[in-house]
Amino acid sequence: MILVTGGAGFIGTNFVLDWVAKIGEPVLNLDKLTYAGNLENLASLADDARHRFVQGDIGDSALVGRLLAENAVRAVVNFAAESHVDRSIHGPAAFIETNVVGTFGLLEAVRAYWGALPAERKAAFRFLHVSTDEVYGSLDPQAPAFTEQHRYEPNSPYSASKAASDHLVRAYHHTYGLPVLTTNCSNNYGPFHFPEKLIPLMIVNALAGKPLPVYGDGQQIRDWLYVGDHCSAIRRVLEAGGVGEVYNVGGWNEKPNLEIVRTVCALLDEKRPRADGKSYTEQIAYVTDRPGHDRRYAIDARKIERELGWKPAETFDTGIRKTVEWYLANADWVARVQSGAYREWLSKNYSERPAA
Ligand code: NAD
Ligand code: TYD
Numbered sequence: 001m002i003l004v005t006g007g008a009g010f011i012g013t014n015f016v017l018d019w020v021a022k023i024g025e026p027v028l029n030l031d032k033l034t035y036a037g038n039l040e041n042l043a044s045l046a047d048d049a050r051h052r053f054v055q056g057d058i059g060d061s062a063l064v065g066r067l068l069a070e071n072a073v074r075a076v077v078n079f080a081a082e083s084h085v086d087r088s089i090h091g092p093a094a095f096i097e098t099n100v101v102g103t104f105g106l107l108e109a110v111r112a113y114w115g116a117l118p119a120e121r122k123a124a125f126r127f128l129h130v131s132t133d134e135v136y137g138s139l140d141p142q143a144p145a146f147t148e149q150h151r152y153e154p155n156s157p158y159s160a161s162k163a164a165s166d167h168l169v170r171a172y173h174h175t176y177g178l179p180v181l182t183t184n185c186s187n188n189y190g191p192f193h194f195p196e197k198l199i200p201l202m203i204v205n206a207l208a209g210k211p212l213p214v215y216g217d218g219q220q221i222r223d224w225l226y227v228g229d230h231c232s233a234i235r236r237v238l239e240a241g242g243v244g245e246v247y248n249v250g251g252w253n254e255k256p257n258l259e260i261v262r263t264v265c266a267l268l269d270e271k272r273p274r275a276d277g278k279s280y281t282e283q284i285a286y287v288t289d290r291p292g293h294d295r296r297y298a299i300d301a302r303k304i305e306r307e308l309g310w311k312p313a314e315t316f317d318t319g320i321r322k323t324v325e326w327y328l329a330n331a332d333w334v335a336r337v338q339s340g341a342y343r344e345w346l347s348k349n350y351s352e353r354p355a356a
Contacts, residue, residue, distance in 0.1 A: 006080030216289030250299025
């Protein structure tokens, strides 16, 4: 069995669903269920013995230690984090608590468990830490994309807290020999993305007739990767990655924010035209920039392709089309997330499932 942390969030949900469908090995899912965790995403697995959910904190070493031992876990994939840059600007404390102190608690529990395993299981064990390209800081327009050798220059409380967690993971390998793997991925998009992040926010605001808030001049550049491709990269690294290695994961798909917003509008114009016949681009509204806003991220994903043969399957055109279609087909999910109704479902279904 593998232990996935943060498996009720955006990427964790996609990972768990894909893992059960494609690999079929049982998954133990440990998630604190912050505002970003939504168990309704995993309702299709409610009666599936291959998925077991436990509500709890990665920083609770006693709980994690018990879960690892009782379930003979062979690998941990750590998604759990506070993940939204704007929230980290308004309230950094939770980011330090989960991303730094929480990861530390998780590593301590894993180190104790792994250290006591018999030799064969010890050698096969893996701890995969899911991180971000934001730890590398911001690139000038003509600078080469981030390689795994790029120095860490985090600029937001979010990226600084992720950088700290990456350093802890590295140190646990270097000092204790813990068999770790780290992936640094660019911006994901796709189904189940919480509508506080750029792409889902633009889709739901457009459909609701609300403004589409573009920070600053909208010329900040991100590399965008379809979430299913991120999940396949993580599976590949878990399966064949070199112990102690770092792999950058990206979509070879750099685009300015304004182009992303215009693409979303064009797809909505095609699939769900506005009643007045005008384009959704009419709703674009420029707003005050994010403090310390990184200008450009770009990922050089050649190492994972060269060493592990991984490449994204989706182009931006195919991925964004699937994403817009998913949001159009799942208006109920959006409404329940926006109203907070998914929390009712949560207490209804899971209040009798306390931490094991
Ligand atoms: P998310 O915010 O959607 O989900 C995070 C999940 O972690 C939620 O289910 C939340 O309940 C859970 N969680 C938070 N604190 C916890 C704690 N203390 N203990 C247990 N669970 C806790 O985030 P996401 O977008 O799915 O990102 C997942 C991971 O991938 C994060 O580590 C993030 O840094 C990384 N990442 C995200 C992106 C992206 O574009 N979203 C890109 C690269 C890397
Ligand atoms: P976001 O989805 O928050 O991801 P990150 O900050 O981790 O890259 O934002 C993506 C980009 O979109 C980023 O440059 C900030 C910008 N942005 C807006 O212009 N308007 C918005 O309402 C949001 C949420 C983001």
